[in-house]
Amino acid sequence: MIAVIPVAGAGTHMRPHTHTQPKPLIPVAGEPILSHIIKNLHQAGVKNFIFIIGYLGDKIKNYVENHFQGIIQYEFVVQEPRLGLAHALSLCKHLLYTEEEFIISLGDIIVDANFEEIIHFHNNLVTLHTVDNPCEYGIATINEEKVVTHLSEKPQIPKSNLALVGIYKIKDVPIFFEGIEHVMLNKVNGEYHITDALMYMISHGLKIYGYKVNNWYDCGRKEALLQSNRLLMKNLPIFTCPTHIHSVIIPPVSIHETATIEDSIIGPFVAIGEHAIVKKSIIEDAIIGAYATLDRIILKNSIVGNDSSLKGRSQSVNIGDSTEINFND
Secondary structure (H helix, E strand, C coil), rough: CEEEEECCCCCCHHHHHHCCHHHHHHHEECCEEHHHHHHHHHHCCEEEEEEEECCCHHHHHHHHHHHHCCCCEEEEECCCCCCCHHHHHHCCHHHHCCCCCCEEECEEEEECCCHHHHCCCCCCEEEECCCHHHHHHHEEEECCCCCCEEECCCCCCCCEEEEEEEEECCCCHHHHHHHHHHHHHCCCCCCCCCHHHHHHHHHHHEEEEEEECCCCECCCHHHHHHHHHHHHHHHCCCCCCCCCCCEEEECEEEEECCCCECEEEEECCCCCCCCCEEEEEEEEEEEEEECCEEEECCEEEEEEEECCEEEEEEEECCCCCCCCCECCC
């Protein structure tokens, strides 16, 4: 089994953080989004990965090589220009066309599901979850047998509220790539959508089943990222570390072993990256990047990027990497 992980997007909704790092490397519950995805698939038995890179692709490549070399087999495919998911997959045809089946897992979404069940499913499959705003997603309609009858990309008048949540199993590989080629002849709004390729398969008599996941964590915006951080942290073990000086730790939290915490109250729902320094601060419901420094700060509902510095007073912020802010007079 091969897993294809598209991670070429610029992540414009997560700026300023994505000015300096790709969205899949933004940390959630103590580790990058991409790490959660790779580990979920690897634990289910996937050993071979194709990463479709583009924007800041060297950082994706370096992260995979530094953290997963010798654990998984991987290749990188460059998507430039970035013209949608179907276009990205068309660039992998030479690597996938002779495979019996493969998995696609979007690189900016974490899914709570039985991955072994998905991987060993006997037919084509798309993962689904109910949403309140179906106009913003690819939407599926399924029948009583859970077979997909219709797919549409961000429909103005949705036929259901079942959104595609970023994992696809492709069993009929040649017909899928026929669908990709068909889509490449019909660009819509400047992009080539995988939903159109899957509809091509359905129109040619192939079955695609809908699989409802337990939950999914959309990491596309600040509020959604913090909510995902909260939900994922509920499953973390209780944090205990006596080395944080004169500090109170309120679980759930994820604090890197190299971080320094002094005279502070941390938690709940706080993730602090490697070599971060927090002094005389109160932090709740926040993600603090690696090598960040916080001094005399009260933070809630905030994201602080890598190598950033905050000193002074209480604020709610959303600042990117390599930023320095001093609220003192």
